[in-house]
Amino acid sequence: MQLIDWIILIGTLLFIVLYGVWKTKGSKNVQDYIRGGNEAKWWTIGLSVMATQASAITFLSTPGQAFHSGMGFVQFYFGLPIAMIIICMVFIPLYHRLKVYTAYEYLESRFDLKTRTITAIFFLIQRGLGAGITIFAPAIILSAVLGWDLTTLNIIIGILVIVYTVSGGTKAVSVTQKQQMAIIFTGMFIAFFLIISYLPDDVTFTKALDIAGASGKMEVLDFSFDLSNRYTVWTGILGGTFLMLSYFGTDQSQVQRYLSGKSVKESQLGLLFNGLLKIPMQFFILLVGIMVFVFYQFNQSPLNFNQNSVDKLLSSEYSNDYKEIEQKNDVLFSRKKEISEKLAITGNPELKTELANLDSIERSYRLNTQFFIKRVVDTAYASKYDKLEAEIASYEDKSSVNKEYKTKKDELLTLYNESAKDKETNDKDYVFIYFILNNLPKGLIGLLLAVILSAAMSSTASELNALASTTVIDLYKRNIGEEKSEKHYVTASKFFTLVWGILAILVACFANLFDNLIQLVNIIGSIFYGNVLGIFLLAFFFKFVKSNAVFIAALITQAVIIFVWWQDWLPFLWLNALGCGIVMFLAILLQGFIPTSNNKKIEIQ
Structure with a gap:
């Protein structure tokens, strides 16, 4: 200011x-x-x-x-x-x-x-x-x-x-x-x-x-x-x-x-x-x-608008994971911008479908970012996640027919989805x-x-x-x-x-x-x-x-x-x-x- x-x-x-x-x-x-x-x-x-x-x-x-x-x-x-x-x-x-x-x-x-x-x-x-x-x-x-x-x-x-x-x-x-x-x-x-x-x-x-x-x-x-x-x-x-x-x-x-x-x-x-x-x-x-x-279809936006949370993430052990998502998002943004510019000129319905698909991928990147932020700000959650990861890794039989293994994987996915929507990682207000x-x-x-x-x-x-x-x-x-x-x-x-x-x-x-x-x-x-x-x-x-x-x-x-x-x-x-x-x-x-x-x-x- x-x-x-x-x-x-x-x-x-x-x-x-x-x-x-x-x-x-x-x-x-x-x-x-x-x-x-x-x-x-x-x-x-x-x-x-x-x-x-x-x-x-x-x-x-x-x-x-x-x-x-x-x-x-x-x-x-x-x-x-x-x-x-x-x-x-x-x-x-x-x-x-x-x-x-x-x-x-x-x-x-x-x-x-x-x-x-x-x-x-x-x-x-x-x-x-x-x-x-x-x-x-x-x-x-x-x-x-x-x-x-x-x-x-x-x-x-x-x-x-x-x-x-x-x-x-x-x-x-x-x-x-x-x-x-x-x-x-x-x-x-x-x-x-x-x-x-x-x-x-x-x-x-x-x-x-x-x-x-x-x-x-x-x-x-x-x-x-x-x-x-x-x-x-x-x-x-x-x-x-x-x-x-x-x-x-x-x-x-x-x-x-x-x-x-x-x-x-x-x-x-x-x-x-x-x-x-x-x-x-x-x-x-x-x-x-x-x-x-x-505006952000033509200008790069952050994956999370809460910069304090992003700064904490960058100084954590998950920094490299976040940077990898950022690199993928940079490539995605270039494609989104190109499609948006073409759509503005031609109005081609096929471009609308492609833009919707790219937007869906971007949302997944944002959820992934929220997920890593959550792991940083909530150590209790991180310990639950790490425990499940360790249990899953211990199974010798990692096939889809192993019911116990599949159950643990489902628990991990549920925990991930809940975390990605958690109140402390949400950036709507920012x-x-x-x-x-x-x-x-x-x-x-x-x-x-x-x-x-x-x-x-x-x-x-x-x-x-x-x-x-x-x-x-x-x-x-x-x-x-x-x-x-x-x-x-x-x-x-x-x-x-x-x-x-x-x-x-x-x-x-x-x-x-x-x-x-x-x-x-x-x-x-x-x-x-x-x-x-x-x-x-x-x-x-x-x-x-x-x-x-x-x-x-x-x-x-x-x-x-x-x-x-x-x-x-x-x-x-x-x-x-x-x-x-x-x-x-x-x-x-x-x-x-x-x-x-x-x-x-x-x-x-």
Whole structure:
């Protein structure tokens, strides 16, 4: 990075922090601090909702997801418009009518305190973990740029977010998110058009899509009913609808965004705006990743984009093995580039087939590289592998009819395949940052880093704000014996924002790469969201179901969903529908056996 990049990056981040503090100084009461004074217009709500969901993970991981797996990930969002309509019709009018500060207040009015509390705790667990991941994602970026350790960067990024979130609460989050989204859209559009300009002169945008399509990257829709496939039209519409209903309808980090609306209409318009724009936005971000893929058909790419892992590999005993793969890949790249250039000129279908075959070989080279990296970073795995290798070598009869020998070979192959896909060797989150650092001109590197860090700050601020609000309103205020002053609750909100910020930093310091970060955040949410949504649907539509049945059903359901996830029986998107269905079924069933609670109904003040 050059001086101009640092000036743009630091200047952008400082502007956001100082602007947020300046615009929101003087929040004296809970209404201002938590609900932003109910002054937000629909466009502010829409951008705030979008910015809360579009964290750094979106702009860091999504292009890498497209690079490796293509456009199919966009199906994940197909349920979003359906969810937005339902929330606008059911959730928003109810929340505004009751004048709640958090979504979970309603559950005490409908059920009782323990149901409200357990649902709030589910939110605090999953969103607390999510906040840590949204800090960890940009720390990866700066680690690649500066060479600093991740712990130091997690602390710095966390402190930046805490400063203006503690200062101004919900209003600080909302007013800064408009500027952050402007920076994000500007940076991503510039990056997209620059990538296209870097392609050879005879490779138009249309031809670039043909080249990507030849390698299977443009397969947007998958109508299969294969439950092992995470991203299909059906998982997106069914599982995605449940996930989005849970996230936007019951997750306080989103509910708080539209509770700040000036009216029901403003809140509804804001959510509909988000529903209309979100899928095109995600499609565009994936398309940026596709263009990066096409760029690397004409420019040599590394076999693994995580350079720290590659450096460790080069200094290990497997260095020669890796260099041998690199040499093979160099030959492969020359052939791929030649085929891609011919395909751009002629459009010959036979060339598309050959390019797809070469791409398949390249993927095997990348898996081999991941395999060797895994052996370096995980000594426990390496010892298992070495033990199996030694056992296989000890067999005198190495023929295919030797069942014991064949079994050991199969075990070795299974271990290899699992290792190649391991979380610690995956480089999806590094693809876009590698491209930015190595190919963009001076100044734009700083702008793109500002894009990703702005998204991180925006999303993390919303999460800390929501975590503090839920802690104060649903746990602290509801369970202390005496009523306190407005100033006391504002001070408590600031204190818990600080506490959750520190906890998020700690989670970030212990975070590891999963399949990739955007999936990790959605997996964490999916473990809890379905259960929470089911509780709300019971409250809305099943008036005969009372608190004790719901409370017991919620505890059982959460245990079942964690077990199903642990056993990897279903793609994570289906956990939302499963959790929702189980808690509703159990609560209705249990209501027939559990006496109706005599708890006095609490009216929301």
